[in-house]
Amino acid sequence: MPLTNKHLLTVCFITVSALMATTSPALAGKISRTGSSAKVSPRGQMLALSCSGCHGPDGKSAGIIPSIYGKSTEYLETALREFKSGVRASTVMGRHAKGYSDEDIHLIAEYFGALGKKTR
Amino acid sequence: MRGTITRREFSKVLISGIAGTALGVFGGAGRAFGASRQVVVVGGGFGGATTAKYLKKLDPSISVTLVEPKAAYVTCPFSNWVLGGLKTMSEITVTYSHLSAGYGITVIAESAKSIDALASTVTLGSGRVLHYDRLVVSPGIDFKWGAVEGYSRSIAESMMPHAYQAGTQTELLRKQLLDMKDGGTVLICPPANPFRCPPGPYERASLIAHYLKERKPRSKIIILDAKEKFSKQALFSKGWAALYPGMIEWRGSTAGGKVLRVDPVAMSVMTEPGEVRADVINVIPPQRAGQIAVDAGLADAGGWCPVNPLSFESTIHPGIHVIGDACYAGPMPKSGFVASSQGKVAAAAIVRLLRGQDPVPPSLVNTCYSLIGPGYGISVAGVYRLSSEGIAEVPGSGGLTPIDADAEFLEQEAMFARAWYRNIVADIWG
Numbered sequence: 153m154p155l156t157n158k159h160l161l162t163v164c165f166i167t168v169s170a171l172m173a174t175t176s177p178a179l180a181g182k183i184s185r186t187g188s189s190a191k192v193s194p195r196g197q198m199l200a201l202s203c204s205g206c207h208g209p210d211g212k213s214a215g216i217i218p219s220i221y222g223k224s225t226e227y228l229e230t231a232l233r234e235f236k237s238g239v240r241a242s243t244v245m246g247r248h249a250k251g252y253s254d255e256d257i258h259l260i261a262e263y264f265g266a267l268g269k270k271t272r
Numbered sequence: 273m274r275g276t277i278t279r280r281e282f283s284k285v286l287i288s289g290i291a292g293t294a295l296g297v298f299g300g301a302g303r304a305f306g307a308s309r310q311v312v313v314v315g316g317g318f319g320g321a322t323t324a325k326y327l328k329k330l331d332p333s334i335s336v337t338l339v340e341p342k343a344a345y346v347t348c349p350f351s352n353w354v355l356g357g358l359k360t361m362s363e364i365t366v367t368y369s370h371l372s373a374g375y376g377i378t379v380i381a382e383s384a385k386s387i388d389a390l391a392s393t394v395t396l397g398s399g400r401v402l403h404y405d406r407l408v409v410s411p412g413i414d415f416k417w418g419a420v421e422g423y424s425r426s427i428a429e430s431m432m433p434h435a436y437q438a439g440t441q442t443e444l445l446r447k448q449l450l451d452m453k454d455g456g457t458v459l460i461c462p463p464a465n466p467f468r469c470p471p472g473p474y475e476r477a478s479l480i481a482h483y484l485k486e487r488k489p490r491s492k493i494i495i496l497d498a499k500e501k502f503s504k505q506a507l508f509s510k511g512w513a514a515l516y517p518g519m520i521e522w523r524g525s526t527a528g529g530k531v532l533r534v535d536p537v538a539m540s541v542m543t544e545p546g547e548v549r550a551d552v553i554n555v556i557p558p559q560r561a562g563q564i565a566v567d568a569g570l571a572d573a574g575g576w577c578p579v580n581p582l583s584f585e586s587t588i589h590p591g592i593h594v595i596g597d598a599c600y601a602g603p604m605p606k607s608g609f610v611a612s613s614q615g616k617v618a619a620a621a622i623v624r625l626l627r628g629q630d631p632v633p634p635s636l637v638n639t640c641y642s643l644i645g646p647g648y649g650i651s652v653a654g655v656y657r658l659s660s661e662g663i664a665e666v667p668g669s670g671g672l673t674p675i676d677a678d679a680e681f682l683e684q685e686a687m688f689a690r691a692w693y694r695n696i697v698a699d700i701w702g
């Protein structure tokens with residue numbers, strides 16, 4: 153792990169595979185997880201953990217709530233910014249998106265963008 | 273300062289000690305680097321099951337044991353839908369098979385009987401002792417029996433169900449509604465704040481009204497409230513006027529709502545203006561943290577458990593994290609969504625603490641849908657961060673369904689409520 157105790161409050165970047173939610177730990181050994189080039193920050197992971205409460209595990213939604221999983225970073229970042237500004241109409245997403253800075257939005261979008269790429 | 277904080281401000285929070293001396297970043301380092309990494313979770317509800325699952329998702333090498341006596345857990349969310357005839361009990365029941373088979377979590381179908389914070393052990397009902405490096409306690413609520421004169425556990429189980437822990441209580445209240453004659457009166461008696469699911473009693477009134485309107489239209493619902501106002505009040509009042517005109521009457525505490533005592537033999541409730549008789553009486557008593565948290569000394573005099581909002585680690589007993597309804601979490605309501613959000617934050621913090629790293633500042637969230645009728649939903653949302661005063665809502669975010677929302681908006685919210693339930697259940701127990 154490239155993280156050290158010394159960097160107590162530093163946002164360190166570590167590989168997606170080390171931090172990200174996997175679909176099933178039982179399969180973890182079979183999925184090639186090292187050598188992934190995408191990076192996420194622990195902060196991005198923390199922010200992204202909130203999404204699955206409505207959008208389903210790893211952003212895979214079973215019903216009419218849109219899936220986040222598999223969407224690109226660019227798509228998600230644009231969508232979240234538009235929810236936040238109100239350009240994109242919503243029932244509840246606007247109320248949520250207003251809780252995140254543009255940097256937060258970027259980190260969330262990056263997290264799910266990388267997650268979709270990793271196991272697709 | 274409320275809302276988001278910069279990293280520098282966050283260090284100040286740490287140093288000033290507002291984030292708690294039991295932080296575990298420094299003090300807990302001793303328990304961090306051992307070869308053994310055992311986490312025990314007490315309670316397999318919204319908070320505990322989420323923590324157990326996310327510990328495994330974030331770091332499969334941690335051994336996770338979930339202690340939960342129920343083989344099948346009935347969710348409180350959507351139990352009001354069962355009362356209204358919109359869902360069946362089996363549709364709101366989950367099991368732990370996927371957490372054990374799919375995630376390698378050791379699920380023990382027993383109650384935790386006691387916790388020894390000094391020895392870092394949990395003793396189960398059978399006498400078996402589990403050692404932990406970190407413990408998560410998510411026991412939900414227990415009731416303050418004795419707070420309502422005339423009411424007791426045995427009265428709740430026979431005559432006047434609370435139906436505020438889902439399962440047989442839900443079935444009893446549903447049966448009483450089915451047995452009631454047309455033209456009957458239903459009383460709902462919600463407690464003062466804080467309590468589990470602030471909009472719960474009012475969603476309940478709505479969905480019971482839905483059932484009565486279809487089957488027993490001459491009946492009436494009276495809410496005898498210990499409060500002067502309630503969650504989503506304007507939205508509920510508007511919905512009741514639109515869907516159930518004249519059927520639901522709400523009495524605030526100073527307008528005759530305050531319950532002085534209940535009489536299960538006469539099937540009546542005494543209020544300041546006088547006795548109110550009814551056919552079905554749903555008493556929701558005042559609440560506190562689940563018994564095991566109280567017994568373990570994790571709760572304060574107010575009955576709930578103080579925690580460090582960075583990691584949900586107890587400020588009383590280091591190494592024990594308390595999440596969900598049982599803890600104090602500033603402005604966050606006691607909801608299943610919140611318990612699950614806190615469970616993820618606690619899991620992420622524990623993974624880092626076990627590696628000797630500091631937790632990442634939390635990002636917390638809530639979305640609570642309430643159904644007023646099958647095609648009429650409303651919601652409250654909140655996004656929360658750590659501020660120098662503890663957990664705080666991010667200014668400008670969250671809030672309620674707009675009061676002027678049109679029929680299409682309200683119908684969409686009802687549809688999203690159904691979709692939300694399916695996804696959160698999959699996120700936690702799937």
Ligand SMILES: Cc1cc2nc3c(=O)[nH]c(=O)nc-3n(C[C@H](O)[C@H](O)[C@H](O)COP(=O)(O)OP(=O)(O)OC[C@H]3O[C@@H](n4cnc5c(N)ncnc54)[C@H](O)[C@@H]3O)c2cc1C
Binds near residue numbers: 345
């Ligand atoms: C009518 C109603 C409607 C609701 N609707 C919603 C909703 O729509 N959305 C929403 O987000 N929330 C809703 N809620 C709130 C939600 O149910 C709670 O906030 C949530 O269950 C809290 O999660 P928890 O983990 O703290 O406790 P719980 O989910 O109650 O889980 C606690 C678990 O701990 C176990 N336990 C207790 N003691 C021990 C012990 N000693 N050893 C082992 N296990 C133990 C219990 O068996 C239980 O399974 C509703 C609540 C009610 C009553």
